[in-house]
Amino acid sequence: MIELDNVAYSYGGAELFSGLNLALAPGSFHFLTGPSGAGKTTLLKLCYGALIATGGQVRLFGQDARTLDRDAVALCRRKIGVVHQDCQFLDHLTVAENISLPLTVSGRVAHASDVTDLLGWVGLTQQAQQLPPELSGGERQRAALARAVIMSPEVILADEPTGNVDWEMSQRLLALLVELNKMGKTVLIATHDLSLIRTAKSQVSARVLRLKDRKLQLAGADL
């Protein structure tokens, strides 16, 4: 699905990381941890074509990301559902409209029942007609997750999806992602929340990667 070969990235100054290898195989479940500022969000951006690696090669569905034009990247993004750390909603559209935005922009019809089901699934039925700025942090993250999965993407990249929710809600969101993985979706979750990782490992065989000191390592059993 998504492969990183010897990838390096720098925002202009020193390299944030280098020599990074990662392959998200179909149906796999990964966690990505690491200290704040290590470059987790940056790594995810490389995975959905928002940034281009300054070294090495990133392949999205077999194609070198460097060779893709804007429209080809757009087509790739329809197959990758992303929960952004800062959500990225259109504040003048309702929650329901934001959730169906990926369908809208790809020219597909958003069936009201699908949107309603998805809203129920993330517990936002009451908030469907509210605007994103009126939502709590946790509600925003749930809406972001709903938007990430509405296209039924092959890959789901979630950047701190449980950053603003209580333990119970984080368990629920995790359960949603685990359920999607059981349906065959590839999942990558970037998180600081070690307890979340522990819970997940009891439900699914997940690999845990740690981005630290400019390198990506497989985390040991110490988690």
Added chain:
Amino acid sequence: MSDVPRRIMDFIAGDPQADRAVPPTGFTARLTFLSAAAMAFLAVFALALSLATGRLADRWSAELAKTSTLRISAPSGQMAAQTTAALAVLETTPGVAEARALDADEQRALLAPWFGPDLPVETLPVPQLIEIVEDADGYDAAGLRARLQAEVPGAVLDDHGRWREPLVEAASRLRLLGFVSMVLIAGATAAMITLAANAALAANAQVIRVMRLVGAQDIYIAGAFVRRFTIRSLLGAAAGTLLGTLAVLLLPRADAAGGFLTGLGFQGWHWMWPLVIPVLAATVAFFATRQAALRTLKEQT
């Protein structure tokens, strides 16, 4: 090609969801509407000017071409003989429908504006005028001049070409200016719409970013802007055209000035011409916004 009208209808109907994705911008909306209306209003006048001068040129060239004048200057003793000789020549000239010597009263009437009503034309060395009316084919002016020179030495043929050409030339020039004005109006409209579209695109940079994150292609994002500006321009231009046409309709009628002049208004089926203006404005807006949007989207990566 047969589905072009349907595609235009689909374009106008649009995708309400896509249009909602770009928030309404009251300021650029009003700006586009007003400038399209103002430009359409001006375009109505440029169009009316072009059509009216075209009509004027046709009329002048047609009316002046059909008549000409023969002027005979001769000592008073020979005047009658030369007039008779000239009429004889004219009668046998192919293309001359009618030739008639003006009588003293008519000649006096012609001079009255300059010399007053009681001019004794009979006693003055005033040339004798012969009015010639051509038939549809006209006569050969060079051939007639040659024959007259031989038989009526005092005759000068005036086919009004001297008059007609500068008038027709002026009218054609005026018509050209009318067209140039319309091209300039279209250009200025394109420039204003490009500026307004760029302002809207810049104001919506964050919206564009989010649409891209969820997989929108350039043409889709551009479409939301293009549709909006095209429809606004169409409506604005329709309003401006309506007002401009009303203003032309209310112009005082110039028909009273006789067949020589023409009103600035539209005549007959020419009243259909202003309908072209809103369509033209919408077309200009479509291409201007599309161009601006695709360029901006290329820059904002």
